[in-house]
Amino acid sequence: MVLNHDQVMAALRTVKDPELHKDLVSLNMVKDVKVAANRVDVHVELTTPACPLKATIQKDVEQAVKRIGAAEVRVRFSAATRGPEQPKEVLPQVKNVIAVGAGKGGVGKSTVAVNLAVGLARHGAAVGLMDGDIYGPSMPTMLGIKGQLPGMRGNKLVPHFVHGIHAVTIGSLVEEDKPLIWRGPMAHGAFKQLLVDNTEWPALDYLVVDLPPGTGDVPLTLCQLLPLTGAVIVATPQQVALDDCIRAAHMFQQLEVPVLGIVENMSYYVDPATGVEHDLFGRGGAEQAAQRLGLAFLGAIPMYPDLRINSDAGTPLANFDEEKNAKLKGVLEAVVQNLAAQVSIRNLRPRGVKLNIV
Numbered sequence: 242m243v244l245n246h247d248q249v250m251a252a253l254r255t256v257k258d259p260e261l262h263k264d265l266v267s268l269n270m271v272k273d274v275k276v277a278a279n280r281v282d283v284h285v286e287l288t289t290p291a292c293p294l295k296a297t298i299q300k301d302v303e304q305a306v307k308r309i310g311a312a313e314v315r316v317r318f319s320a321a322t323r324g325p326e327q328p329k330e331v332l333p334q335v336k337n338v339i340a341v342g343a344g345k346g347g348v349g350k351s352t353v354a355v356n357l358a359v360g361l362a363r364h365g366a367a368v369g370l371m372d373g374d375i376y377g378p379s380m381p382t383m384l385g386i387k388g389q390l391p392g393m394r395g396n397k398l399v400p401h402f403v404h405g406i407h408a409v410t411i412g413s414l415v416e417e418d419k420p421l422i423w424r425g426p427m428a429h430g431a432f433k434q435l436l437v438d439n440t441e442w443p444a445l446d447y448l449v450v451d452l453p454p455g456t457g458d459v460p461l462t463l464c465q466l467l468p469l470t471g472a473v474i475v476a477t478p479q480q481v482a483l484d485d486c487i488r489a490a491h492m493f494q495q496l497e498v499p500v501l502g503i504v505e506n507m508s509y510y511v512d513p514a515t516g517v518e519h520d521l522f523g524r525g526g527a528e529q530a531a532q533r534l535g536l537a538f539l540g541a542i543p544m545y546p547d548l549r550i551n552s553d554a555g556t557p558l559a560n561f562d563e564e565k566n567a568k569l570k571g572v573l574e575a576v577v578q579n580l581a582a583q584v585s586i587r588n589l590r591p592r593g594v595k596l597n598i599v
């Protein structure tokens with residue numbers, strides 16, 4: 242039997258993206274189909290280069306096309322990150338702006354923000370990182386750009402390009418060790434001028450924004466100012482951190498910012514000598530909170546001395562080194578891919594979905 246193009250397209254209509262719950266043809270992910278005798282070539286365009294379901298989609302496409310009689314099926318993948326459908330006035334060249342934070346101080350928001358940004362870029366996405374913490378900017382240290390000024394083009398700042406990402410931090414523009422005292426309205430104006438109007442952000446698939454701690458004026462202002470696809474909440478598993486996490490979820494809900502998911506950080510400690518996992522703070526607490534709130538759980542990151550060491554040294558890519566840090570790489574990679582999937586899911590959904598917050 243000789244197959245034709247229409248038969249293959251009909252077969253592909255039976256293949257659903259397991260997370261987007263629609264078929265590949267309706268999702269406009271089938272970019273090309275070539276039929277030569279009994280061999281079929283299919284070009285599938287993923288909605289993110291960090292897609293965790295590539296292998297599943299490949300298997301499902303092969304099965305569906307073989308079922309209608311193809312002897313050989315070759316699937317080629319490419320990726321084009323999708324953004325929200327509605328056009329943006331602020332940062333129109335950025336497909337997805339993602340805020341990380343709003344949790345308690347010191348739970349690892351900046352650490353998660355950096356590793357998400359670097360992790361997405363490793364998959365080939367164009368990624369930016371905006372340090373939104375005007376009071377205690379961590380990025381100069383975490384990215385190893387302390388004391389380095391960003392470039393200028395005309396009267397605009399050009400973000401640093403480090404570890405595969407474009408980054409801007411107020412920390413590299415002010416004197417070291419001098420606290421910045423900005424109050425709400427001033428912070429709003431300064432943020433907008435500095436990080437949005439006067440920074441030449443390139444075209445980006447994802448711009449990750451590291452928020453300052455808490456749910457006060459500054460994080461609130463930033464979330465209102467930026468056209469967010471959504472937010473990631475970071476929490477450690479103790480009850481006090483979870484209470485903050487719920488407050489943060491409420492803040493985002495009030496601002497109509499979708500919560501893309503919760504990351505549990507410092508989830509447990511792995512003894513480097515024995516490999517035994519010690520549960521210090523009540524592992525699983527953030528996952529349970531996510532479930533209760535009806536939010537996605539993006540993953541658990543253990544206490545990992547190398548994560549702190551690489552943050553202090555400004556070498557985030559070392560966290561993804563398969564030889565030195567296979568376990569850490571694995572947990573970070575899961576969080577990166579789960580976030581990318583949630584962004585794709587969110588971009589297909591209307592805004593304003595209610596949380597189950599009680």
Ligand SMILES: Nc1ncnc2c1ncn2[C@@H]1O[C@H](COP(=O)(O)OP(=O)(O)OP(=O)(O)O)[C@@H](O)[C@H]1O
Pocket residue numbers: 345346347348349350351352353374377379452453454506507508542543544545546548549550552553
């Ligand atoms: N999973 C982890 N394992 C080991 N160290 C970690 C881990 N997560 C964060 N740290 C370390 O904990 C410290 C605090 O982390 P980080 O600065 O990311 O927190 P934060 O929530 O951004 O803090 P702030 O509220 O001050 O902005 C840093 O020294 C960081 O390297």
Ligand SMILES: [Mg+2]
Pocket residue numbers: 350351352374379451452453454
């Ligand atoms: Mg921080």
